[in-house]
Amino acid sequence: MEALLELVEQLPALLAGARSALVRDWDSLTLDRALEWARYFQHLHDRFRTRPRLREVLGRRLRRAQLSPSLGFPHLGRCPQLLGLALLENRALPPTACRCLLRSLLQPSGAEAGPEPHSLALLARRKAASRLLALPSSPPLSPADMEPQLQAEAQLLLGRLREEGQEAESAGEAAGRPRWFSAVLEQLPTPRVFEVVAAALLGQGNGAERAGGGGLAGNSLDGNRASATGEECVAGPLLSWLVGNQERFSAFCLFLPGSLLASLAGHYSQLSRPYLDLLAGCGSHLLYDPLQGRWVKSCPDKAVLSWEELRERFTCLYQGSAVLRGQTQAALKLLKAHDGDFQVCGLSVWTDLLTEVEECLRKDAEC
């Protein structure tokens, strides 16, 4: 067993090496050996997948071997692809070794007709399919209708979080935020990362509803077990990342549309309170301009919502679940009360908001 664990420790080094200039000295024998190792790791993964204790031991050993542990047990299963593609793109690989690589990756061979050649052909086919199916899309009809690329990124993020959660579960540890979490999210530019996180939270929240795109990335034969505990370990890190940093949370809320945020707030109570607080903060920055007869921003600051935007957001919240609507209404009423409880318009932004939002919804209900 110890010998096995020592082998497993080599995985990060193998992958790192494959991406580095070290491959300059590889010949076809070295390459063959590397590919064999990859296959062996996959074999280990398949064998121990259903044995939680062994999985946990292997996973722990793997993490020990890394400075910033980002690879876990599931990566053993993906090793052939990770290695193969990493080597393919590494320009330092000499021609002889490369030829060998191409042969074994892509060409049909009687001996090890493993999933390898097939899955790469499938990849090429799917990539072409994504070009073909990328017809200009009609405007999305609901916040759940997100751009497919966004969804895919969100699904991979969710998949990884789930894997992490499962490993933690089998180790008997509480699921916390994984150490790689922030580093990963930093890879995406700011507006994009918000969309991805929102999509991930929505995807997790809708859970079984999502018919087509709900597959978990990688291997998870116990996907169904990830119910209550799964939710926590997946949504938890995402939510705490969002809410933990005030600036970030404010940017998040201002960037995304009201309907999407209302949807999220409906699913996650950890979000509704901070969101309402944020909106309250925005509202307090509005001043009434008697000449124009409307509420305007007191300072031309982007980090503040305009009257119309604020109203739209509250309207969306009202259209959410009954709980959410109740919460919103209560919050508005409280704000109105603290602001003097005026009935006349033009004196308190909260009075006016409350009036208009409820009026608007009443009109909608009548039609």
Added chain:
Amino acid sequence: MAEDTPVPKLNFEYWLNKAIEWGQATTLESQKDVCLHLPQLQEFLHEIYETLKHKDSVVAIQQFPLIGQLLGRLCWNPFVVGYDESQKTLMWCLCCLYSSEPQNPVELKANSWIRSLLCHLLSSSKWESNEAETSTFISTLGYTSADYYCHLVKNMVFSLVTELRGNQFNGLYIQGRVSASRVNAMSLFCLPLITLPDVTPLLETLLLYHGGASKEILSSQFLEAVNEAFLKKKISLPETAVFSLWLRHLPSLEKATLYLLDQLVSIQLNSLEEVACVIKDSLLPQAASHPAIFRIVNEIFKNALLETDGTPEVMTIIQVFTQLFLQAHQNENKQHKFPLKAYFPYHHQPLVTALLKRPFELPATHWSAHLKHISDILKALVEDTNVSSLADLFEIWFLVVRFGEWPDIAAEQLLKAAGEPDALLWLLAFYYCPQNENQQRTQTMVEAKAVYNHLMMLFNCTVLSVKALEAAVHSITDTEQCCNQHLLTHLLTNFLLFSSGGHTIAQEFIYHITETTDSSKEVCSLLTRTAYRINHNGEENERTVKLLNELLEKLTLKV
């Protein structure tokens, strides 16, 4: 440069020109043209690969100097890359051209170019510029482009399916306002992807999509390709989608029916169970519950029958098909099922009703009476002067052929049941010899009656001598008309099967008959049908069943 290559140079130039013409397939014409040529291109690429795989990369490039251009252009055409197995062959060819020991800068450059191309196809690190951020994000997560594109394609399919199905608000389906041209484009873009399992839900939705336009909005190339893939069992679709395909695209239905006939004629008709299995798998009997489909399939069967001059195999296939159709119709749960009579609108309704009754719906003792009833109606119909045209006669005869169980039972009942044989004999005479301009049928009837009487005298003899039957055999071998021959062979075979003394001499007699009259296929067919009927309908004593199986075994070896 004539060499031992199986790939003529002309083809290469042709495809290179095509590839240049198509570019990245951004215009509608180029897209349609690519789709038209995908299967042949795949074959050609395969041929190229076969030529390349044994050659050194240097030699290969010498032989096909422009191959780089061709492969390069094709790799940037998503229709080509997305089709069936073309991407595999493209990549294999690229591998073959990669040199393991580049001798000069040109070869180095070629190597580098090949790697770039492969990276482009497999989306490794050098993902296209707009995907750069995605790629680092995904690799930091520990996934590869394989995982990403797996999800992406599924999401895209889901999104398109949702768009086509419209939205569901409070249980009401509101058909999305998707324009006809968009749906048409979707169908064309799906064409290369038909055998990709991820796309099947979209195929299904497209096939079931009705936009309200009177003209077909799905591309006919697409419909043809889906049909092809379905017939070759490369994809599996739900029944409703297949029926929809056939209803919208007549050539596909025709192709499916002809394909079925081809399949059945080429396999050995060892047992009708096998035949029934193949027919059922084709989904045509189930589809035929749509009267339009039923009508067309029958037309095709009719033509097949005419073209093959009424061979027993085709007649049997038609019979089994009709039985399966009736079964499927009965099992259907739809509220608005068409009554069976609606499928035979141009026929004499009392006749249709009589024929539609399946034997298992009546107790065996009533079969003779029912057959007499059928015979009487037929006789009146046929001998009526209004029904004198050949075409009308053929239609009536074809109707009887489809319910061929009844004539078969008539032949059995003649020997087994007591009673007036005339009606049943007439039915059989009509079945084998419908025309009567030169009194052929009348003649057949007379000969048959004579043989029948002779056989009935011998029916209960436990010991039969060969001599006794000789007269009967002679009448078969001597007769001039072949339809007489068929009928008499039928009677004699039944006699040997069912009579008390027949089984002892059955083998040698049947052997003798089939040899002298070259009718082994026909007798085989008859025995197969009898076996099938016994398995499903009747009870028969063990001795007969055993004899039947032995005869079949021997005969099928010969055929």
